Amino acid sequence: MTDQPLAGRTVIDLTTALAGPYATLLLAGLGATVIKVENPFTGGDSSRNNAPYLGRDGLSLTRRGEDDMSVSMLVRGRNKLSVTLNLKNPRAKAVFADLVRDADVLVENYSPGVTHRLGIDYPAVRELNPRLVYTSISGFGAQGGPGSGKAMDSIIQALSGVMMTAGEPDEGPVRFGLPVGDMLAPLFAVIGTVSALMQAEHTGEGQHVDVSMLGALTSLVACEPFDAFEAVGLPQRTGSMVPRLAPFGILPAADGHVALCAPTDAFAHGVLRAIGRADLVEDGRFHSRDQRVRHADELHDLIREWCSSRPVAEVVDAFAAHGVPAAPVREPREAVRDPLVRQREEVVPLAHPRHGAVADLSATGIPIRFSGARAGFDRPAPALGEHNDQVYRERLGYSAEQLAELAADAVI
Template structure:
């Protein structure tokens, strides 16, 4: 990619009211696509992720902050390519300044608890009065319309309520939490898609709208793609463990030195797998001759596959199956996976640098896994310090003087 190329969202301004992970990840995607994302934080109570361990500083990565310029990896990762301002939205002057900013914006993204933005006087109805074309995206635990009862959500809560925890693991075992915050990462992807679609509609019609995405809805929608409850009704457990019986042979199998994933659901793939196993006759065995029969005898088939893989190395399995065209891959650690040269070259992951000390430790974080032939996408600016761009944004967009900024700062409005 060429940084001199135009960026897809150049000219789009987004006000970022988000904190923690789900919201900042959505605005990170928009920033990586070229939008001018202005991260707004309370000067006295900034985004909590600024205090998330681990930290990166002059000593490299540490679990506890030792120096004033040690910065949270969460901030360094999710704050890239954003501008940072401070603003006290609980004050009358702060709300007025925010609405002034909204007049110059194309979109707002927030992830307050449902109803909070309205109580602050900065909800969709408030900003639509000053900028009818503005797109207002809310990311919440259970939806912007769920104003009563339970309306706060953490990723683990959403994993539990979505049914996801009862799809992983084996029958009879305790629920299994997915190791990454998949709810906090899936909802912002839907929010980004919704924001972009609403921006396109606003450009066409001149009218903005409220985009409403919930963590529970997003993750439950993903869970529903697999129709686990239907499988349960026809005698299959919702718990799939390391294999997927409805696509047998399909799963993760032990090898001499690790584990390997093999996906051979079609007749062509399964026949090639049987050849690799040294048992080509299984292709005509009545138990495994057709796809439905392989599903019917999945447990037996998977035991036979592992009886073979457990006698050879992962590399040997991958080599022979790759030669035969069977989808397969070794099970890698996260550290190995994110440093795959192909992934780094494409910018799908990237090495993180401290804004002052540079590349002082080997830290690899998320990139932007979207490449375009006529536009540049990705991250080339570090996360902002708290209020770093106050002067630039308030002077440029709102025309405030240096004296006004000093006065507002002294009264903790900004």
């Protein structure tokens, strides 16, 4: 696709697991040529060994065939070229230098200190290619963090404070089911990378883009003034309802749950009319926002009682008829099959590269629509080292003899 925003850009992908590969997946979906560098002697990207697996006979918790692939890799590896390179082998430095010499971007998510030990940190790479944008995604930033400096999503959620923003006030911490710590940092990494590329167009100089998982998630926690809420006596954790925005929250219906968002006077009055209590619109307890916040429990009890005996569809329709924002609470399987997100390719079908759509699976698309460009995925995830010949021989000009020697010396 030559009409994609990042067409013509080359990204060297040294990432593994989720945070880094999600960033390079987005860059690939925007049109960059992403060359994924994997160690053949450790099985490549760790996500290649994440259950479940997809193969000829569908999904399984264990591999049943030689070409079974992890669903994680099927999602994160799309539109990427996979080459093998053992960066711990001294001879790999020359190959690595050839890869980055004409690249535009390098993305890595090693633990702090690893790139220095391997001789591929930013100062070393800058000597090879001063225009290169070198993007690091780590738990705590390039300087490292507490303990080992290694981070997993739950560690980041715990340290960011986000675990104490959900759940009931008297409950323990709540871990978000979606790995927000792992998935938020890549978004900032892509923003930083594209911004640095734009700057390099003017200055001719690349730079080091440093994004931490902890900083990314904590910055979002700071978008909501939880410390101010605490200072004025508003609870930080309110469970399914949000008293400071009343009426607002998740309400049980007869056959499911409904999300209700009615913080303004117009919306709140619409709720009262929808539940047959138009007589309360002028009630001093519920007429203005400040009074509704003060009487939030009372208001929410009224709405909850009305909703509990009615099916979700009826509740949503009643609120919609009065212009109130409300929606059914969906299961993930239903949500990713919404015709709207499918039509916009924000979620797309997922297939095995050899066996096709042997299971009904969904994968993330590129949730950005351009008026003058395309974005998306048109190639499946690669097998480990599938593109060694294409990249090393066709792109870098290595001979068959050189490739055979590098393989014999455990370099690739």
